[in-house]
Amino acid sequence: MNAGAKRVLLTGNHAVAWGARLSRPKVIPVYPITPQTPVLELLTEFHAAGELDAEMLTPESEHSVMAACIPASLTGVRVFTATASQGLMLMHELLHYASGARAPIVMANVNRTIASPWAFWPDQTDSLAQRDTGWIQLYVESAQEALDSVIQAFRIAERVFLPVMINLDAFYVSHALEPVELPAQALIDAYLPPYAPQHFIDPERGESWGNVVSQDLYCRHRQDIGAAMDRVPAIAAQADQEWQRATGRGWGVIERYRCEDAELVIASLGSMCGTAREAVDALRADGHAAGLVKVRLFRPLPLAALRTALGGVRDVLVLDRNFSPGAGGVLHQELRAALYGMPSPPRVHGLLAGVGGVNVPPQKIVDLALAARNREPAAEPVWAN
Amino acid sequence: MGKLMRLEKLDLPEEPVLCSGHAACPGCIDALSARHVLSALGPDAVAVIPPSCMAIIAGAQPMSALRIPVYQPSLESSAAAASGLRRALDARGKQETHVVVLAGDGGTYDIGLQCLSSAAERNENILYVCFDNEGYMNTGAQKSSSTPHFARTGSTPAGKSSRKKNLIEIMAAHEIPYAATATAGFLPDLARKVEKAKALRGMRLLVLLVPCLDGWGVPEDQGIKVARLAVESGVFPLYEVEDGYRYTLNTAQKTRPVRDYLLAQRRYRNLEEHEIEALQREVDIGWARLQHRTQAELKTID
Known part of the structure; x- marks a missing residue:
């Protein structure tokens, strides 16, 4: 101290x-x-x-x-x-x-x-x-x-x-x-x-x-x-x-948690990241190469940092505790746009998780992450409640 | 009518805060009123001017028609913006600098009334001047809640079906230190009231009747005359309310029928006789109520 x-x-x-x-x-x-x-x-x-x-x-x-x-x-x-x-x-x-x-x-x-x-x-x-x-x-x-x-x-x-x-x-x-x-x-x-x-x-x-x-x-x-x-x-x-x-405390404009060699990265904003951290630990314990990117600075979106963090990752799972009717999750839209045009970009899966305060426990995120690996990203909003 | 008017030159000290070359219409009473308000207030002041005719008169960036700083808030937030500005000046040790709002009646009686009430309740140390031309004149003359009964505007083509809101009474009910009416038709009275307000602290309100030449249908050289008719007929009584209860009526009598005032303006064209009579009754009742309040106050205090 x-x-x-x-x-x-x-x-x-x-x-x-x-x-x-x-x-x-x-x-x-x-x-x-x-x-x-x-x-x-x-x-x-x-x-x-x-x-x-x-x-x-x-x-x-x-x-x-x-x-x-x-x-x-x-x-x-x-x-x-x-x-x-x-x-x-x-x-x-x-x-x-x-x-x-x-x-x-x-x-x-x-x-x-x-x-x-x-x-x-x-x-x-x-x-x-x-x-x-x-x-x-x-x-x-x-x-x-x-x-x-x-x-x-x-x-x-x-x-x-x-x-x-x-x-x-x-x-x-x-x-x-x-x-x-x-x-x-x-x-x-x-x-x-x-x-x-x-x-x-x-x-x-x-x-x-x-x-x-x-x-x-x-x-x-x-x-x-x-x-x-x-x-x-x-x-x-x-x-x-x-x-x-x-x-002695730094938070970063984004935080990369256990992202080394990650094949699947969860991305979210705010308190959802605390839960996702536990899910990442559970996935890692089971031998899955999972990580978390916490987007702390959302406006302006730190494009260069995000492209560096997510480049080369196979699947990105965006958890949105928000909903834009007719469009879906806002972070999902933003990240898709941010990563567009990269050589071999990650597959970006958007999930509406926790909208309206619905509880999203760590095991739920683990299940969503494992399911995402085995399917193509949907163009439409996907509800995960 | 038919009486010869004696011309006399007013001897008002003038501090040039409003510059010539501003963008007001020829003969504009808004500009004339602002000139004398700002002159009496002096250079140690900051103006808050929401979208209104006054914002046009104040000029386009990077020019300014005012020699004092201007902050332009959104239409509905003048009194709140003035409060923030006031507190920041206080925090910087500039307690003597005046914060003056120069707003129209749309920004005051209508969309800005909520935050004006709140600033009055907090007794913020600001001078709020409402340039009351009884409608949204900057957008081409539509009705506001200050538009009087039967007046025709762009949004009341058959005449307004309800009466003008009484802002002074609303603000007096907040028991603010000073609320008064004035008009450029009686400039020495207007200057005196600005001086009086300037010497006080806390929330002060001046409602200035500003005949709008275009919006009311008044010839370019008749704005002042119409303002005087409004006072003489009792349509717009000149009075002051201190601390919400000390009423002073500045003219002893009404000296003209309301008809004289109405006939001078195109917005009252084609009024029917019963409507003129109804307006006369409204003015008589309002005048009697004011007299009653003035006397009731005397009884209370004596």
């Missing part, structure tokens, strides 16, 4: 709140929603106790939360918020607005089913449906990774001037208690210096944002956003390596 670090029991939500506190945001607009509410509650407790020197706003909706986040960020201060599910849906318009404004906001999203009908279970359709909004997206598997990723996210966001969303699965991550190492404030302050952008809203400077632009200016602005996104895989990898040097 690092000097000054403490080992404590935290839920994923409380780890997120600690990650935010350690990052010293100056404005925090936030609105409660199950299963994110404990993030809000712990932040307001920190604030009430004088341990968090930030302006806290509790507006009437998530829409107003994001509306407040954007100009606050453009005024030159660090901004944090958190939401889930319907809250993220309500923010949708302003998610585009935030990336368009190049506002390096960091937001935690607890992945929960989206209505209707009303439900509260882990499902990543909420955030995956935001894949075109210009937000960088990370998916985490544990409370420790959630805490570390919030802090790393500010580093990444403020380097490229794009907002970052950290996604953690409802209950499996948000409410599970785990031992978490809380780094010392001094370590964070060295890793994440105060936010001091070159441009910000101030009467002494006269800079404005948001007025109407020409076709050409708009097009060039979109290209600039694209260029910033393209830099993210390298910047995220560097932020993670420096974090590893400082804390």
